Amino acid sequence: MVTTVDDLAQSAPRGTAGSAAADGAALRKIPRTDQLLNDPRMLAAERRVGRDLVKAAIVRAQERARNAEITPDQVADAAAAELPVTAASLTEVVNATGVLVHTNLGRAPLSQAAKDALATAAGTCDVEFDLETGARSRQRGRGVIEALKRAVPGAEAAGVVNNNAAALVLAATALAAGKEIIISRGELIEIGDRFRLPDLLASTGARLREVGTTNRTSVEDYQQAIGEDTGFILKVHPSNYRVEGFTREATVTELAALNATLVHDIGSGLLAPHPLLTAEPDAATSLRDGANLVTASGDKLLGGPQAGILLGDEALVRRLLRHPLARALRVDKLTLAALEATIAGPLPPVARSLTVDPAALIDRAERIVATLAAHRVFAGVVTSEAAVGGGGAPGVTLPSAAVALPEDLAAALRAGPAVRRGDVPAVAGRVEKGRLLLDLRSVDPDDDARLIAAVLAVAAPR
Secondary structure: OOOOHHHHHHOOOOOOHHHHHHHHHHHHOOOOHHHHHOOHHHHHHHHHHOHHHHHHHHHHHHHHHHOOOOOHHHHHHHHHHHOOOOOOOOOOEEEOOOEEEEHHHOEOOOOHHHHHHHHHHHOOOOOOEOOOOOOEOOOOOHHHHHHHHHHOOOOOEEEEEOOHHHHHHHHHHHHHOOOEEEEEHHHOOEEHHHEEHHHHHHOOOOEEEEEOOOOEOOHHHHHHHOOOOEEEEEEEOOOOOOOOOOOEOOOHHHHHOOOOOEEEEEEOOOOOOOOOOOOOOOHHHHHHOOOOEEEEEOOOOOOOOOOEEEEEOHHHHHHHHOOHHHHHHOOOHHHHHHHHHHHHOOOOHHHHHHHOOHHHHHHHHHHHHHHHHHOOOOOEEEEEEEEEEOOEEEEEEEEEEEEEEEHHHHHHHHHOHHHHHOOOOEEEOEEEOOEEEEEHHHOOHHHHHHHHHHHHHHHOOO
């Protein structure tokens, strides 16, 4: 439907005859929709984001003119300012919170290698096609499966589903529907958004056999629970909290010696031990210690896209992947490509951020502050503490450095006019003691220039 000036005039508020005539004359000056659609800026945006989003921006600008918020000759510029950068509503954010794996910001940022792989897979690709024979390929996602097996040599087989919860659902459905899953009461975890592991497992038709207590569960507790109805023993890493003091838990080695299948949910996705995260379980060690199946997330410490990873005994993994539910939980070509590039390619951003030298962070902060000062924006360098995040390594703090700014810049850096226009990325920091801290441990060094540009867009004197 094309909006006309007559429509606008007829719907204008009524007043005195003289004011009504003046209002009508002003409304008739508002550019018509068809005229605005022919503006070069609108034509360019239409090719980028589509006609519907462009028309929506135009209608909003016309409405502002009807409400006397802007004049009729400002409508075209106002509509241009409203144009979205992309056809999707997601906004790019520079993560300066100091939380390396920030769930609300999409967890792990992808490496450039993963982004390049995504671009290749975005079109048509050989995801299920053998280029040599011209026939359908025998194994979907062979590249990422081989990459996982190279990264974890102790795994006889590997599989990928769409997240770690899906991996557990698949295991519970294929191995324990109508049977019992033995689990410690201290591992009946709840993570973000009220997601509770017991509810997830019960939804599969399995019955939970809880053993031990919140703070102490022994291998004998598991042993006494094993029976004809046992589907498997589930050991879960409580990755977003710690229980300290009078505690006890059965190890993977102890549980592997029992007469039952052992599934270990390691959570955050470490494939091998990490020197800074000694309390965080990893797939290689778990399999070495006797776990039959390991499940993990792909978008946390592994640093890749959202995915659920299955590693373990060949017969067990094959059984899961051949279950009918696996079809509903499988990942698409984009995830396969990004995950393979993450595992086989250079270190992803999360891994680099974990090991960066704090002195290098202070040096970066000093250079950023000096650049801002040259533009008469005054900031400071402060030492800070970063965190792993994403439900990983609770209690582990990472020495860091931050750029300190006035607290009142936080909102503008997240969603100010320059961000809405797409001139600069949104920047999310954290507020502490009345200051906005832009923690650099979670910021890729290649983004420092864009971080500076975003600060200057909201803070530099005009």
